[in-house]
Amino acid sequence: MIAVFDFVCRLALWVMLAPLLPGLINKVKAWVAGRRGPPVLQLYYDLARLWQKGVVLSTLVSPGFVAGPAVAWVALIGAAMLLPLGPAGVVFGFRGDVLLLIYLLALARFGTTWAAMETGSAFEGMGAAREVSYAVLAEAAMIAAVLTLSVQTGSISLDTMLEPTTGPGAVLLAGGLFTVLLAENCRVPFDDPNTHLELTMIHEVMVLDHSGPPLAVILHGAAIKLLLFSVLLTQAVLPMGDLGPVAAAGALAGGVLAVTAGVGLVESLMARFAFRRVPLLLTTAFLLCLFALLVAWKGGAS
């Protein structure tokens, strides 16, 4: 009974809190630029409005155009539910659940790119091709990060493997994971969520033809993915094992806020990279995770 309650609470937490993050990022950006900016809750208003709207479907699309975003959304929620939440731990976990998390993210990618390809539009094909190609490097970096964590703790379940150490390894890991976060969530310098110039985009260009409730589901899924990566990054590098439950929860929330602010600052201070440099940046992220892995290996042996 308690487990069910726990499950429902977490689900509500993830679903309700996730749309806050893009709003916060936009606030940070507005603050840096000296503007007032949209309200923090803007994404909530957008989602509510989209949910009430009708849809425009291309004559070319199959039912997969709607099913893709739905599958992606379920996959992202599922991945989020696997993550432990600071002092509360996991609602359920098993050996190797971290691999399920990575592959659920892949399933979400399959759903969104499938839906993008439905329209037969060259722009959306371009976005889908970029999404799946850059994910190759991002996934290699992710698995290197996961290997780092399991070398540190000797565990391969999320419940016990997120016990960070301090030192150069944590810094390297934080750098690598933060870069992966930016790439996987299509933020600057990989992608520009503000632009409407289709040729430069990944995520935004894939959803050009979506409207109404399917678009709402895609946007909400993207927000959940951002929150998921922020929570993962925070718990992978911020040691909070010794803190009390309240302090740990506060540290987790603070960490997520710091990551969000970091994304906003990067977005304010940097321009989007040319696409040919994106693989280089992702390779750097991979190398950071790899060096963190070597540091962890050496640290454990001594």
Add this chain to the structure above:
Amino acid sequence: MTPGLLLLFAAAVMAAGIAVGLRWPRAWLGLTLAGTIAALAAAGVVLVGAPDWEWRSAFSVGSEPLHLRLDGLSAMFLVLVSVVGGAGTVYAHEYWPDRLYPESAPRGRAWWSTLLLSLGWVLVSSNGLHFLLGWELFTVAAYFLITLERARPEVRKAGWLYLAASHAGTACLFAFFATLAARTGSWDLGPMREQTGLAPLLWLVLAGFGVKAGLFPLHIWLPSAHANAPSHVSAIMSGVAVKMGVYGLVRFSGWLPVPAAAGWVVLGLGAVSALLGIAFAMAQDDLKRLLAYCTVENVGIILTGLGAAMLGAAHGDAPWGRLALAGALLHVWNHGAFKSLLFFGAGSVLHATGTREMSRLGGLWRAMPWTAGLFALGAMAVAGLPPLNGFVSEWLVYLGLFGAVTARGASAWAALPAAIMLAAAGALALATFVKAATVVFLGAPRSKVADHAHECGPGMRAPMLTLAGVCVVLGLAPVLLWPAVSRAAGAWHPAWAIAEAPAPLFTLGMVQLALAVLAAGAAVWLWRRAHANGVQRGPTWDCGYAAPAARMQYTSGSFGGIASGWFGWLLQPERRLRRPRGPLPTGASRVERIPETVLERLIFPVGDVVLQASTAVRRLQHGRLQFYVLYVVIGLAAIGALVMAGGNS
């Protein structure tokens, strides 16, 4: 009934099928299906817990007494042969009928039954000589199936390449079995792990079976053979025949002592095959060639698991080795199911449109909804996505590798790069299959042939549905299969025959089930919600593009361009570009071809040198008698000189 009787029945009806197949297709269908079902039952009886079936007879073939054996490992592969064989039989009945192929269809049926029979024979025979006989029959039967359409030159070429490469492998196997027989004094096969002097023979096993398994860089024959064969043949070649190479590797690495370096080598070759195989697949425009290269990737995953298992067994029977072995064995089944499904789907597309070029297809889902849906399911399975079967086996292999890493032994240095390479290969597989499925089935038709497609009939749909069902069941209830897998693992390494499943497997099955239900529910819910507020239909908006045309869509080449650019050093694409010139350009084109690099850049040049040398030597033979007499004199003089020189010392 005992497995022996079932196998006898299966062999009898299959042999009858060879004779009947030449004249009566329906009777052949019934007999072959009965045979595969009986073989499946025999394998099932062994896998659910009956003791191994073993039969020695005084009756001898080739002066060697018959010795047959069906243990957990061969039963596991026999299940694969019978399921894919049965599905392929039904598929072939509609796909390759007498009506369309009056000349080759009867031949095809006879060779098909021969192939199934010889595959079964290879799996149960436990005598080196008989194994080789069955192996050769299987190779030849597959050759005749690949070249069913031998009027086409590229088919003949692919067939010759297959035959030549297979026989290079068979030569290694001849050497292996002959040396084994010479060392042990008998052709009889069985566990001989304690005779440590036999360990170096495993390298011959690796070379001989590696060719058949399509291990990189021995895969040179595989893409053209699988692409040019009729689709039901491609399915059994990719899903089953390639696995015979895997069977040989697993069988003899279990029976023979293993050299210390073998685990490292197999693991390394597996990981490299996985990554490079899928890189080649990503760059293909031919749908069936893409699937063929993807087979190289999946064999790589299987061998990564096997290599990790060998390392685990060598390092004190580590439990992670058992997980990796279970993943490898399960992937044998999984790959058989989804790859055959995908080849059947590709065959159905070929049947409907007459082309395998993805850049000429598109928008087929409307004409072929069943094929599109089932191909999409197969694509998800092969990309290793939850909740389907591909994920379960890849997950087990990963668990094995991660176990090796956390154990922090020497094996970790092999497992670390292998895990990273598998992850990259997994993401590339996703990219490849998003490309294959969406370019072929979604969007607008790119040519007239795609516009006039039609759905395949029930005879082709039923086998696809069956295999899709297998993919779903293996994905949702992996724990049910654990006894079978652990039985086979026990045949490989007796210490690992533990019956109870690792606890996470059950949880994983539950999570996969929940995921499948929720995803389906969410899709229906969103579909209803989208329609609740009214749906407007219009052309693709595309940011306000005025006149979208089908030719503007992203093609397979443009979709794969980014990722295959990273592997340009390996793929070495050949590009021919004709730019538009002048104020009134008449035409422009850009043709890109991805060569089979290992074959065309490595083996062909070497072959050319050999050929040139032989041509040069051949000038000596010209038909002039005087010169021949001169050769004899020179030869005699040389021998004389040699004898004189030898006599002095």
